[in-house]
Amino acid sequence: MTDSIRFLMCAPDHYDVDYVINPWMEGNIHKSSRDRAVDQWQNLYHIIKDRAIVDLIPAEKGWPDLVFTANAGLLLGQNVVLSRFLHPERQGEEPYFKKWFEENGYTVYELPKDLPFEGAGDALLDREGRWLWAGYGFRTELDSHPYLAKWLDVEVISLRLVDPRFYHLDTCFCPLSGGYLLYYPPAFDSYSNHLIERRVAEEKRIVLNELDAVNFGCNSVNINNTVIMNKASESLKQRLTELGYEVLETPLTEFLKAGGAAKCLTLRTTEPVREELHAVTYLESRTLQMRGHLLDAGIMNRALDVIVDRGGSFKVLNFNLGAERQSTSLAEVRVSAPDRGVMEDIVADLIDIGAMDVPEDERDALLEPVPMGGVAPDDFYVTTIYPTEVRIKGAWVRLQNQRMDGAIAVRETAEGVVARCKLLRDLEVGEKVVVGVHGIRTVRKVEDRDRASAGEEFSFMGSGVSSERRVELVVEKIAWELRQIRDRGGKVAVTAGPVVIHTGGSKHLARLIREGYVQALLGGNAIAVHDIEQSLMGTSLGVDMQQGVAVRGGHRHHLKTINIVRRYGSIAKTVEEGIITKGVMYECVKNNVPFSLAGSIRDDGPLPDTQMDLIKAQEDYGRMLEGVEMILMLSTMLHSIGVGNMTPAGVKMVCVDINPAVVTKLSDRGSVESVGVVTDVGLFLSLLVQQLEQLTNPYVRNLSL
Structure with missing residues (x-):
């Protein structure tokens, strides 16, 4: 037994599946065997107790998930951040966990009541204490991560979960001693996988297949070189054994019915503390404003979907609903993202919808010089089809030559500042280019819902026309x-x-x-070729346009057509000579x-034009x-x-x-x-x-x- 390692557990005296708050619970309400659950928990308890000290928190009637002590909070040293459960079904556990922490001498930090964070289920320390992996997306909000960094004085790396089966970080991610990592990549978005790969060398990443993942192979307890888990495939056991780990399987099928296994049933209370390392968080927050028919035009839903789909989080700070049918609404939304790059992508998409920084009159657009002809600075703003304005020296300047997929080039002229949309290849030394997303807004007409009924609006009819x-x-x-x-x-x-x-x-x-x-x-x-072919020979691609049948030798007609036009030098000259007498080009x-x-690489000829x-x-x-x-x-x-x-x-x-x-x-x-x-x-x-x-x-x- 290792005296320096301690865990907190709770006996399953009142455990059952009483409700559904994750996919594993569906179809399992009151289908768990209490006796079997007790036996499985006892086996896990004794395995851990033989290798570490186990403290117990009393079970409480009416709170069946209290057994999953990993969700009690997050501890580092003598500090603990108490969980704020997302679902009401678990919120009643918070006072019991808080009482235990306080009675055992911990300093307890509490998040705002409307900011979900589910403890060590969604926050896992690197086993060498170098940083904290923090999950978000289902049960924990991204905005909780700066609090963790501040209160625990630790670097926080935010990982976004995208598969609802793996609703907590500890269901798909398990840091191991020696710097190794057991994880299931499909549970994360691509950006989070990129962060993981940057921090953990390839030879130390142990990737689970789906079968091991759904058997909660990542929901394991790691004590020194021992890995305790519900079940593992032979290939996974072999890989871990080759790396020097002892793999202990102990069935926890009754707890899988509630979406938990070994790690969920334990909270490690002695985490490694690195005194020389301090708080770092990469999270960025920004407040944006949106105005218009936000609800009935679907703008609000689109904006919030963009934030979440891009890997961010949001809080609606203010929402003023228009009082009359024709009135516009105003919303202020605080957007959070795991780092600057993700924030820039989110804000760029929101600007397309019509959002703008708040307050809008405080920030000019950021400008950087063109480093060389045809090359933009890094992080240049990519334009869209929507009329755009940039704030330069306190004034909003309308962008000229609006188009998609360009950069905003700015020049000072005798007439004043000119902002123009330019393709990358057209950028010139001496111009400045807008970078980032500050000081940019799109100009939208406030949509009048009565225009369509008045017959004035050329509205989108949908791509599917069935009759x-x-x-x-x-x-x-x-x-x-x-x-x-x-x-x-x-x-x-x-x-x-x-x-x-x-x-x-x-x-x-x-x-x-x-x-x-x-x-x-x-x-x-x-x-042009086939139009002229039809004019000259009555065929298109060698098919008679009157009878709809292929003409003998017709496959050469388009080449003959090209040759005729090339002889006269252009389509216009061929028309002027009376050779082409009808058709589109005529x-x-x-x-x-x-x-x-x-033209394109596949063109025959081509025509001189x-x-x-x-x-x-x-x-x-x-x-x-x-x-x-x-x-x-x-x-x-x-x-x-x-x-x-x-x-x-x-x-x-x-x-x-x-x-x-x-x-x-x-x-x-x-x-x-x-x-x-x-x-x-x-x-x-x-x-x-x-x-x-x-x-x-x-x-x-x-x-x-």
């Missing part, structure tokens, strides 16, 4: 918007793929261009509608999208994604494809001004032209297709 009539209803709205934009002299861009030609949509798209509904055409080499040339064809320099093609796309009000994305996923990344919020986007996955990917950009239409693009264009005819002449009969 032709549903498609027609969506097309009616799109046609109305197109007509409004054309009549006021606005700008519509189309990004289209060759499927438009293959499905018979060429004549309809050509008509839209001819009648002034399209002001820019973006695509690749293929749409109408673009005849109606002075600019087009940009971005196809821009094979990717960077120049992106620049061409960007110029043609300036001032656009609506974009029709017609069956070309890659070009549409590129266009979407260049387009700020507020531009109406229509994504059409027969593949629902493509529509969802293109339309789900966080904007209410996107509509997804799952249908044949040829059918869509035909319906669109018919609807526009009806708007021009209501008496035109809507021909069935």
